[in-house]
Amino acid sequence: MNPKKEVISILLVDDEPHFRQGIRTLLNFYTSSNNIGLNVIGEAASVEQAVKLTLEQHPALILLDLELPPENGITALNRLGELSYNGKVLILSAHQQDEWIFRAMQAGACGYVFKDQLATQLCEAITTVINHQVYLPPAVATAFFRLFHYYTGNSLSFGNNCIHLTEREQEVLNWLVQGASNEQIAGNLYITVATVKAHLTAIFEKLSVTSRTQAIVKALKLGLVCP
Structure with a gap:
């Protein structure tokens, strides 16, 4: 039934x-x-x-x-x-x-x-x-927080000493916040889509999130990237 x-x-x-x-x-x-x-x-x-x-x-x-x-x-x-x-x-x-x-x-x-x-x-x-x-789709989340920072006039950085991203993970995160797809990130960094997915899995784990939008929001709050 x-x-x-x-x-x-x-x-x-x-x-x-x-x-x-x-x-x-x-x-x-x-x-x-x-x-x-x-x-x-x-x-x-x-x-x-x-x-x-x-x-x-x-x-x-x-x-x-x-x-x-x-x-x-x-x-x-x-x-x-x-x-x-x-x-x-x-x-x-x-x-x-x-x-x-x-x-x-x-x-x-x-x-x-x-x-x-x-x-x-x-x-x-x-x-x-x-x-x-x-x-909020990734690109929209980025735009929303860009305006949030602008209107509050404050940085939402809470310190990022506890988050340790590799150089490549940071690059992937930067592109993610700009709303890039996995394919676009792969093309921009000259790596495979599978490698991008692996880096995103590691980033999600380190940020304790489960989605692209959550990752963007938390990265912006922690000051890991600039809106």
């Missing part, structure tokens, strides 16, 4: 009907291939509609665009915060500028995905945020 799927209620917020339909198609695919049900309970094309449907439907997850003329997704996040909305908000945006990423996360978003990367990242992003974790 198959286990009953957990069903996550979702509100889609984007002013482009064709884009919303594309997201529905992706969500249906994920539902059919995973042990989790993703049920779209409403669609909104504006901040007002999003707020109204949130109050009426109480979605567990909101997939939110940042372009909602005449307002924007940051306004929506602020309005949801005022309503004490206790669900999760995942940003799906074409904006890749550091400032937008920082503002969205500061306003209460639980994750940020670029629209041109949805096909490869949306499922993982949804799974991450509904499990009460923050989802």
